Amino acid sequence: MVFFANMRSSLSACIPWLSRLISLSVVVVLVGLMPDIAGIDPSQSILRARAGAQQLLTAEALQTIREDLQLDRSAPERLWDWLTLAMHGDLGVSWVSGVSVMESVQQTAKTSLLLMSTALGMVFIMCMVSVFYTMQRWQKNRLAHHHGSLSSVLVSLPEYVVASLLIMVLSIWLGWFPPYGWQGIQHLWLPSLAMALPAAGLFSRLLNDSLIRVLNEPWVITWLSANISKFQILRFALWRAISNLIPQIAMTIIGLTGGAVAVEQVFSIPGIGRLILGAAKSQDLPMLQGGLLVLLLFSMFISSSSILLQRWLLGHSITSGKLISSHSSFRFTQSKAKRTISLFIFTLLIGCACWALIRNPYAIQFSRLEAPSFAAPFGADAVGRDLLARIGGGMLSTLKMGVVATFLSLFIGLLLGFVTRFSQGLIEITKGVPYIVAGLLVAGLTGMNPNSALIAIVLVSWAPLAAHCASLVMEAKAQPYTHLAPVWGTNQWRVLRYYLLPYVLPPLIRHALLRLPVITLSLTSLSFIGLGVKPPAPEWGLLIAENLPYIERSPFGVLLPITGLVLMAMAINLLFDD
Known part of the structure; x- marks a missing residue:
């Protein structure tokens, strides 16, 4: 019996490391097979990266690139050669510059x-x-x-x-x-x-x-x-x-x-x-x-x-089971002043969105970078479109995508945070991938579809919440009442329902709400690299990208979307500040 108990303990300790190995292997394989999965010919991108965007993509030049880089071989063969060299500390040479x-x-x-x-x-x-x-x-x-x-x-x-x-x-x-x-x-x-x-x-x-x-x-x-x-x-x-x-x-x-x-x-x-x-x-x-x-x-x-x-x-x-601590609660603030300020901010944002609904965000009806006036309260962009209509019109769609991404990240983080023995490697791998790179990888694997940005952000945004959840679960299980619950005959479902979730959910939800604005702007920032919403949609990331070169002459196009997200963050945090 002691032998089997030790065996189970050893296997349990090995599971997180096995999870790390599997997660790392999956990412390496997916990246290596990305051109074949997405149906992309990398020779075109390599040729333009070497010779510039004006380079003509002639059949002879592309064939030379393929022969030079051995792209006629299958992706699994190239991946296997790369892995073999990587095991000996050689990561190969760049396809673009030829450097180590x-x-x-x-x-x-x-x-x-x-x-x-x-x-x-x-x-x-x-x-x-x-x-x-x-x-x-x-x-x-x-x-x-x-x-x-x-x-x-x-x-x-x-x-x-x-x-x-x-x-x-x-x-x-x-x-x-x-x-x-x-x-x-x-x-x-x-x-x-x-x-x-x-x-x-x-x-x-x-x-x-x-x-x-x-x-x-x-x-x-x-x-x-x-x-x-x-x-x-x-x-x-x-x-x-x-x-x-x-x-x-x-x-x-x-x-x-x-x-x-x-x-x-x-x-x-x-x-x-x-x-x-x-x-x-x-x-x-x-x-x-x-x-x-x-x-x-x-x-x-x-x-x-x-x-x-x-x-x-x-x-x-x-x-x-001797870690004694109190769990926090999640409720609306009891402060009348905070509720009033929060309600005022929400009213202001909704009023701006409603005002924009009666205006046209696509029509070119003003001069370039026109200053704010009665006809255009926020001025006009570099094309001559009404900034009020574009900022207000893009508010609902931008915030809706941010809320959806935050909810999905919270849900996935909560699920995987409870099973970190199996998901630890996935959490660590996901935390290491920058969201912009994740967007490019998702676009390469799935194609340029409107949901690429949402998929990419959710894929990387759940990991911090899962890590936080895992820490809270470990702390909750170390409480005396949770530690002794099985001795009293409490089943696992009741322990989860009455001991673990009340301890984990309040701080985790606050953490997710705190991340809502940055997740939203991370979604918008992927518009810079061609993912998600395309021009001329009045999406806040596109607005910031379009108006950033003209910020000195027309700052509203950049500052107002940022101010909107800041106000939303303040309103949410004031509302649940207790």
Whole structure:
């Protein structure tokens, strides 16, 4: 019996590693077979990447490319050769430039790691400022009035939008930093800040929510009654709050390393994210496979280390059922002022959408970049179309797609977060794929259909929620009442219904709502690379892309969609701020 028990324990420990191996293998195989699956001839993209967009696609030139790269061989044969070389540390050479993939990946990875380290330091400083503010309010017994409107604003702005605004303000208007390039230390701060601000907004909100929940636990009153200093209580509470969010720290590190594709693209930084993006666009399979493999291995290493670190921090309390903590609730705020402000914002957004319904978003009826007037309250775009009609008309469709993507991400994250023994590898692999690269891969595998952007965003957006869910499930199972429930004869369904879900759902739903604006803008940003909605639809991502070159003359086309998402984020978070 002891032998079989040990055997089951060993098999259970091997399942997560088997999940990692299978998930990594599936991604590598799908990328390697992508041209055949999608029916794409990579020789056309390779020829244009080598010779320029004006190169004529003659039959002779294409045949030369095929012979040079051995594209006449089947994709499984090429994939097998690449895997054989990769096992010996050789990732091949680029189909476009002919340089070594390993050397290119190493150089760009160093750049991305430096950028990530600087951004992570900024995130740490900003989060500590937010945490100290929360601690001060707790010491003054004003914790119930705490809310994170600033963090909601920061989370609402994805990196490429923050990067564009920082360039406009700090580079063009003030002249403090160079707008792009990677030649010296002066080029490091602006992209690092663009990456750090949204990450700090998300993590500081999650950390403050966790800290507030810990400070409301019964042991705090017991320690205060025992005359234990508030400093010791706050130190232990912060340790508990951080230990609950170790997987989110890992997610932040992964996102700042490989997920900074947009920032690297905006600032012309030679990082690994930009390398993978360029390889995906040009169908440079060896470079795409090598870059993704390194990025995914890094994601698996960071995620696995975070799980081990979390288990070490929580210690024996995980398995002994002695982790005592209170679960939070999900309800509308009890503050009349917050409800009023939230209702006012929703009314303003709905009023703008209704006003736009009686206007034509497609008709060219004004002069180019016309200034705001009575006839065109927000002015006109570069073509002469009414910006009010386009911004208001695109609001409902943009928000609808964002809500659908957020709900699907929450649902998938909740399901897979409960079975991390089997889904751990999939979570880690998914967290390592930048959403822009995921969009290109989805487009390559499924074709350019209107749902490509939605599929791509859902495929990468559920992983942070699943990691958070897994952490909450582990914490919920370590509670004394959950640990002893089977001893009392409680079946698994009742444990799930009355013990686990009430503990997991409130913070997870708040996390999903916090991600709603950035998921929405991530959907819109895929319009930049030709996925999803096509022009001339009044979609907010297209509006930002179309009007960004004219932001100095006509800022409303860029600032108003961003402001709309920021206001929506503030309204949602104020509504559920308790």
